[in-house]
Amino acid sequence: MPCPTSILPCGQMDHALDSSNLAGSCQEGAAASPFLRWQNARKQVKSLPAMNETEPTESELLHFRRAKLEELQKRGIAAFGGKFEVSHDPGALRAQFIAGDVAEGTPVRIAGRVLSRRDMGKATFFDLGDITGRIQCYLSKGDVGEESYDLFNQQIDIGDFVGLEGKTFVTRRGERSVHVDRLVPLSKALRPLPDKWHGVTDKEIKYRQRYLDLVSNDRSREVFVIRSRMIAEIRGYLHGRNFLEVETPMMQDVPGGAAARPFETHFNALDQQMFLRIAPELYLKRLLVGGFPRVFELNRNFRNEGLSRRHNPEFTMLEAYWAYADFEQMADLVEDLICHLAQKFCGGLVIEHKDEEGNVTRTIDLTRPWKRAPFRELVRAAAGDDWFELDKAAKVERAQSLGLQEVEAREEHYELDQKVFEKLVEEKSFNPVFVTHVPKELVPLAKQNAADPSVVDVYELVINGQEISPGYSELNDPVVQRERLEHQAGEEVQKIDEEFILALEHGMPPAGGIGIGIDRLIMMLTGAESIRDVILFPQLKRRD
């Protein structure tokens, strides 16, 4: 068999290609009769209201595709393909071609999904693509022969995966393309793709059938590629600073490290109740006890709480601990890390969020140094200098006059302060602010401030109106830690993780710790309005 390319030796050609009957220049002697049978079969299909074996309610669209599949199979063509060695990814090939790294006339083997087609009669253009992008391909009857050409045109649909071999060329209009010599089906799509121009806009389809969103929406593809690369970059950044990545239990006896409702499960072998973790914190601190000076974990947490634009029950968290550091050193680290990501992926420190039409809806300026301010100072600036001298009734009145409806006098002072902070400071802070000296009731795992024990040595980093990252000087006194956990704020007093206290009693070095909500960080950097737009498969309610 003559081999038209130098990319692969003929011995590596896959069987599907050889047996496909679709090969053009390399294949001789295929009979004309199978093609005629195919045409007859197709005409029969059209006249049948419901195909023999398929569901009677199936739409006509699906009948045609199933008929094509059956015909492929009847002809002994592997409609669902097999191994196909490629020389390039479609989008990467186009990019390299444009950049001049691939010359015109280069033999290539590519595979992907047929995304669109323009049938010119005796020649057809089609786009082949995947997450890397797409490249135009050109198939002409003169080159591959009438039989192969007609077979392609009549049984390959938009949505099918194909593999092909050809040479790069540039069309009259300057489009970098591949001139197809041989083509093989790799997978039949029995259902059509979404609208080629609008893609999927229905949110429910986007989230439930993310693959359709990824196939048809450029921006969705971009966001998830960026997400993946950012996470790799974060890991590299921390590895480069001698942080060791570890994995700690996601199934825990005592769900600690945060105050959130956990998901419960049951472990049959031990007949005991278990919980999906709400945070890895208490295990990472055990590793500080064990002598790891710098550790991090970047993985999922689970919280059994509401769904919203900013909340998904499983979300990705980075936690990192640095022995002998404090919260200010951790703030420096986070500031540097986020700026590093912005510069690498967003082209600079000024992030613009845009709407569908491309209008800038929000600008976030990450220029360093980032503002650092005490919690109380920010609350005073928002709610009045005398805020902390007010009694509860006066606070409620003040809060309501400032537009907060959901405040009541029966709430504790710190709760009223917290609400004012969330509504009047956090939600209005788009440029980065490290909020420091937070009331200790809110943070039982951090060290109290030496000068003012009513506050703790922590920061809460707010960007884009959301808390993106907390950082602590970690509490390492086991006696104080027990007391703080016993007296923590909140409705439910949590069960204390005795194993954690036991570990502290063996001595934990002073350390700085951080958490970064990766999903929210990516929202901020990509301009996504909903957490669902940065999580591939966000939680939705089951459909009955």
Added chain:
RNA sequence: GCGCGGGUAGCUCAGUGGUAGAGCAGUUGGCUUUUAACCAAUUGGUCGAGGGUUCGACCCCCUCCCCGCGUACCA
């Protein structure tokens, strides 16, 4: 949980108390450098589900399901 908005062809969307519409996709025919290809013809619907009002309901009313936004919950 509550409030508001939405659910119509495979996809994107119109629509009116009186026979269900368009574009794309699909099907058929034409076209060998097109690119939201083009030209011509054409198929395709449980109008989210179930009840009710009405001579007649996609439309009005009730209940339910799902999605979005807000709110509540969420150290």
